[in-house]
Amino acid sequence: MKPLFRILGLTEPTMEKISLEKYRLLKDSARIWVLPPYGKWPEEMKREGLNVSLITPEDLIELLGTGTKRQFPDQDILLVIPGYVLPEGALVKKIKALGQDDYELSLEPVPPSNELDRLVGIMAELRSRQGCPWDKEQTHESLKKYLIEETYEVIEAIEIGDLHNFCEELGDLLLQIIFHAQIATENGGFDISKIIEGIAEKLIRRHPHVFGNEAAATSTEVLESWEKIKRAEKKDQVETGGTDYFHLPLGLPSLMLAEKTQKKAGKAGFDWDSYEGPLAKVEEETAELKQAIALGMGREEELGDLLFSIVNLARFFQIDSEEALRSSTQKFQKRFRKMLELMAEKNLSPEGMDLEQFDIYWEQAKK
Numbered sequence: 001m002k003p004l005f006r007i008l009g010l011t012e013p014t015m016e017k018i019s020l021e022k023y024r025l026l027k028d029s030a031r032i033w034v035l036p037p038y039g040k041w042p043e044e045m046k047r048e049g050l051n052v053s054l055i056t057p058e059d060l061i062e063l064l065g066t067g068t069k070r071q072f073p074d075q076d077i078l079l080v081i082p083g084y085v086l087p088e089g090a091l092v093k094k095i096k097a098l099g100q101d102d103y104e105l106s107l108e109p110v111p112p113s114n115e116l117d118r119l120v121g122i123m124a125e126l127r128s129r130q131g132c133p134w135d136k137e138q139t140h141e142s143l144k145k146y147l148i149e150e151t152y153e154v155i156e157a158i159e160i161g162d163l164h165n166f167c168e169e170l171g172d173l174l175l176q177i178i179f180h181a182q183i184a185t186e187n188g189g190f191d192i193s194k195i196i197e198g199i200a201e202k203l204i205r206r207h208p209h210v211f212g213n214e215a216a217a218t219s220t221e222v223l224e225s226w227e228k229i230k231r232a233e234k235k236d237q238v239e240t241g242g243t244d245y246f247h248l249p250l251g252l253p254s255l256m257l258a259e260k261t262q263k264k265a266g267k268a269g270f271d272w273d274s275y276e277g278p279l280a281k282v283e284e285e286t287a288e289l290k291q292a293i294a295l296g297m298g299r300e301e302e303l304g305d306l307l308f309s310i311v312n313l314a315r316f317f318q319i320d321s322e323e324a325l326r327s328s329t330q331k332f333q334k335r336f337r338k339m340l341e342l343m344a345e346k347n348l349s350p351e352g353m354d355l356e357q358f359d360i361y362w363e364q365a366k367k
Contacts, residue, residue, distance in 0.1 A: 004076040005103035007092065009085030011117065011193075015044045026050060029078035033060065037082055057091060057129065064098035077103070084121025090130040119174070120192050123182045140183060147176045159330075205229060227267075255321040258311040275316040281309040338365035 008025055012018045018026075026032065026045065033055045034042050045052045055063075060079070079095070086092065087107060096107050126135040150173040157166040181192040206229050209216035216222045234247065245268075248260050265271065272278055285306040292298040311321045339361045343350065350358075 002104040005099050006078045006106040008080050010082050031075050032078045034080045083124050084117055086121045086125050089125045123178045127182055150176055258308050262312050278313040285309045335365045
């Protein structure tokens with residue numbers, strides 16, 4: 001009878017966290033090989049009295065290729081791989097090809113507990129030595145644009161109302177999070193479990209009306225409690241006018257950044273009593289823009305001030321400026337496409353038409 005060659009993936013941070021099934025497999029193994037990244041596993045296993053040796057993937061492949069059984073006759077071997085092990089991964093396939101003559105292979109590692117674990121394992125494989133050249137080259141910086149793109153594709157799927165596409169786009173967005181988590185893991189920062197643990201604890205802390213003894217009967221009270229807890233967590237209790245007062249991500253879309261800035265200022269008491277104030281400010285900024293246009297200078301600054309004041313007016317009517325502008329843009333696109341269709345029906349081409357001719361079909365498209 002051939003000896004056994006088993007593979008075990010360890011995703012837990014310490015021996016204390018592993019399942020009983022994994023612990024028994026470790027205790028019952030006469031010889032254990034551990035692949036990098038080793039971490040604390042070898043030291044903890046030795047304290048448990050286990051026969052542990054460190055081995056690199058290259059040495060493992062060489063041993064299997066030259067006949068491991070000759071060096072360790074009749075000994076079962078347990079190969080421990082820190083992280084999520086994929087049965088379809090390159091290393092597992094190589095082990096199967098080289099070790100099948102000498103060993104009874106048990107290459108179905110303890111399966112991931114859920115699909116999220118499997119996805120993390122796939123990303124680890126893509127970033128490994130035997131992985132994908134493009135994936136291995138990526139950094140947090142190089143992935144920023146993809147994070148933005150995938151976020152907007154999720155938003156587009158929501159607006160279209162296609163649930164199948166929505167599900168797919170959410171998966172693409174999740175991939176970006178997994179990607180960043182894997183890079184952070186490799187750099188010794190944090191892993192996906194730390195991300196999930198952090199957000200879970202934050203949700204509990206910031207919902208004391210659900211998980212604690214506080215009360216919040218309305219959404220307004222909930223948001224006030226949320227902001228209070230958030231300020232305490234970030235030690236953001238500076239005096240009004242302090243340099244750290246806003247604490248807003250500068251990467252936010254400009255309209256959203258403006259609205260959040262205005263809300264922060266309003267909480268400090270710097271706000272209008274009614275919509276008439278911001279409405280008058282819009283008129284004032286419009287006049288200043290006209291003056292800047294006439295003078296031929298300061299137009300960008302004055303246009304920015306006008307946009308800022310329009311966002312403030314929208315805020316008073318509880319209108320999301322970002323959504324309002326997106327809706328108007330989509331309305332324009334829809335009407336423009338309709339206008340082109342009407343012109344095509346008349347065998348007309350946009351090229352060479354003047355504004356008055358455009359206006360005729362534009363008005364028809366609006367109906």
